[in-house]
Amino acid sequence: MNKSLDKKGLLGAHLSIAKGFDKALYEAQNLGCTTLQIFTKNANSWREKDISPKKIKEFAKAKQQTGIQIVASHTAYLINLASKDRGIRTKSIHALKNELLRSAKLELSFVVLHPGSHNGAGEKEGIRLLAESINVIFDQVSENIPLLLLETTAGQGTSLGQQFQQLAAIMEKVTPQKNVGICMDTSHIFAAGYDIRTQKSYNHTMDAFESAVGFRHLHLFHLNDSKKELGSRIDRHEHIGKGFIGSDAFKYIMNDPRFFHIPKIIETPKEDNMDQINLELLKKLVD
Numbered sequence: 001m002n003k004s005l006d007k008k009g010l011l012g013a014h015l016s017i018a019k020g021f022d023k024a025l026y027e028a029q030n031l032g033c034t035t036l037q038i039f040t041k042n043a044n045s046w047r048e049k050d051i052s053p054k055k056i057k058e059f060a061k062a063k064q065q066t067g068i069q070i071v072a073s074h075t076a077y078l079i080n081l082a083s084k085d086r087g088i089r090t091k092s093i094h095a096l097k098n099e100l101l102r103s104a105k106l107e108l109s110f111v112v113l114h115p116g117s118h119n120g121a122g123e124k125e126g127i128r129l130l131a132e133s134i135n136v137i138f139d140q141v142s143e144n145i146p147l148l149l150l151e152t153t154a155g156q157g158t159s160l161g162q163q164f165q166q167l168a169a170i171m172e173k174v175t176p177q178k179n180v181g182i183c184m185d186t187s188h189i190f191a192a193g194y195d196i197r198t199q200k201s202y203n204h205t206m207d208a209f210e211s212a213v214g215f216r217h218l219h220l221f222h223l224n225d226s227k228k229e230l231g232s233r234i235d236r237h238e239h240i241g242k243g244f245i246g247s248d249a250f251k252y253i254m255n256d257p258r259f260f261h262i263p264k265i266i267e268t269p270k271e272d273n274m275d276q277i278n279l280e281l282l283k284k285l286v287d
């Protein structure tokens with residue numbers, strides 16, 4: 001394997017499981033992906049879904065056949081572990097616990113979670129409730145679960161996780177800490193006010209992450225451009241190089257030796273063959 005292929009490393013997309021869990025892996029392979037992200041259930045519903053042993057077996061077989069070993073799941077959007085509403089929190093704990101168990105059955109590597117919103121209770125209280133909820137789950141599930149990744153957020157409304165320091169504060173309160181890590185979404189950090197458009201601003205943002213959280217806790221990238229401007233606090237993904245971030249930022253990430261080993265996944269809009277075009281562009285950005 002030459003050096004530039006090495007750098008392209010693990011690159012993939014979020015793909016649908018509508019046609020089957022195993023089909024998502026084969027589709028990923030057709031797109032040239034070496035990693036994948038999926039929802040293990042409907043992302044906009046509380047309804048839970050069991051995965052049959054047959055489907056688990058088919059998925060394991062597809063993993064072997066495609067060679068795609070690192071797969072992440074993204075949690076449902078309704079989950080809010082930081083909610084001051086006890087009912088919502090209880091439902092959320094139940095949902096995340098099931099997500100971790102389901103993902104463990106599929107032998108996924110990561111479960112990506114939006115840290116949630118404090119809904120006016122304040123940042124400190126939100127962080128406390130979130131960490132407490134995660135700890136309740138970790139108390140109930142066995143050791144053998146995927147790594148839970150807190151995703152950086154755009155900071156819409158009262159959502160937590162738009163500042164690196166907040167993510168650090170959450171992680172600090174979670175036990176065991178080895179069960180959690182971070183997923184960095186480029187469109188979210190940009191919307192939250194972290195600039196990455198020039199080499200200088202990129203370095204500045206990454207230094208801020210390193211000092212607040214530490215790269216050792218970074219396990220996954222979501223590579224998305226942004227339909228909204230820097231600091232807009234609005235979460236709208238755009239195709240790579242077509243938004244307000246621009247392609248330079250993705251060039252810095254793809255060529256940053258600190259991140260060669262970290263899987264990178266696009267969650268760009270599903271239009272025509274844009275997944276293929278976005279992935280090819282990212283590969284081309286590698287020096």
Ligand SMILES: [Zn+2]
Nearest residue numbers: 151185222267
């Ligand atoms: Zn994301």
